[in-house]
Amino acid sequence: MKARLQSRAARRVQPDTRVLIPRKSPRRFYGQGIPGVELDKLIGKLIVVEGADGSGRSTQIKLLVDWLESAGHATVQVGLKRSTLVAEELERARQGNILSRTTLSLFYATDFADQLENIILLALRAGQMVLADRYIYTLMARDIVRGIDRKWLENLYGMALVPDAVFYLNVAPEELVQRTFAKYSALNYWESGMDLGLSRDMFDSFLQYQAMMVRTFKELQRTYGFHIIDGHRPVQEINAELRRKIEAVLAGHPLK
Numbered sequence: 665m666k667a668r669l670q671s672r673a674a675r676r677v678q679p680d681t682r683v684l685i686p687r688k689s690p691r692r693f694y695g696q697g698i699p700g701v702e703l704d705k706l707i708g709k710l711i712v713v714e715g716a717d718g719s720g721r722s723t724q725i726k727l728l729v730d731w732l733e734s735a736g737h738a739t740v741q742v743g744l745k746r747s748t749l750v751a752e753e754l755e756r757a758r759q760g761n762i763l764s765r766t767t768l769s770l771f772y773a774t775d776f777a778d779q780l781e782n783i784i785l786l787a788l789r790a791g792q793m794v795l796a797d798r799y800i801y802t803l804m805a806r807d808i809v810r811g812i813d814r815k816w817l818e819n820l821y822g823m824a825l826v827p828d829a830v831f832y833l834n835v836a837p838e839e840l841v842q843r844t845f846a847k848y849s850a851l852n853y854w855e856s857g858m859d860l861g862l863s864r865d866m867f868d869s870f871l872q873y874q875a876m877m878v879r880t881f882k883e884l885q886r887t888y889g890f891h892i893i894d895g896h897r898p899v900q901e902i903n904a905e906l907r908r909k910i911e912a913v914l915a916g917h918p919l920k
């Protein structure tokens with residue numbers, strides 16, 4: 665048991681000598697928000713990692729959690745389709761391909777709202793660090809490429825809290841294919857946009873769909889100001905950049 669603990673500890677990221685106490689920064693919702701929330705009580709930090717499937721989000725978040733926890737910060741992880749309320753039903757609806765675009769969109773929004781109210785806001789109130797594996801931007805981009813009105817989506821996701829930082833891991837679609845094949849030996853139906861009927865060839869559809877998603881993210885970037893991170897570099901190099909930027913966020917400095 666002791667040896668196992670030691671080997672786990674040895675695998676951990678070396679802790680920083682400094683422990684940063686998060687500084688408070690002004691908080692706001694994108695739009696109407698969630699009623700009854702006292703924004704000035706949300707003292708934790710919300711850090712979002714966005715990017716396509718295979719862009720390295722899970723890899724980076726795992727390293728960030730190890731780093732933050734070894735520096736004494738309690739962390740909470742959230743992601744899409746993880747709410748206890750609707751995650752199972754959402755998966756079933758996706759499998760069956762039975763819901764209309766708008767209904768599916770609202771289903772995802774419900775999953776998001778549930779996690780926002782019951783996990784994210786509570787954790788921030790308790791002063792915890794929340795790491796989100798994707799946020800409203802992926803949901804919006806997926807819907808925009810499927811023809812849903814952007815203004816309608818902006819209004820819907822006006823319930824979302826503005827994060828302290830949003831990092832977008834930028835990786836070329838060709839590299840995403842390589843990584844996804846290496847990991848799963850197959851492409852995912854939805855991540856290939858097969859429901860859009862772009863091409864009967866999944867590989868071809870994947871490249872077209874991911875290119876559409878990249879264009880949409882670029883548009884959203886103008887409104888939401890993500891920090892674009894070059895995701896082609898080695899894992900540790902990317903993580904070092906993320907840590908530097910998160911340290912700035914913790915110190916209450918706006919990111920440049």
Ligand SMILES: Nc1ncnc2c1ncn2[C@@H]1O[C@H](COP(=O)(O)OP(=O)(O)O)[C@@H](O)[C@H]1O
Binds near residue numbers: 716717844847896
């Ligand atoms: N910077 C990187 N360079 C090369 N391969 C990477 C890098 N980051 C992650 N990978 C690999 O790519 C695959 C997808 O990474 P993962 O973190 O699961 O992505 P995501 O969570 O965004 O889908 C994994 O096999 C992972 O080991």
Ligand SMILES: [Mg+2]
Binds near residue numbers: 721722723
């Ligand atoms: Mg992942």
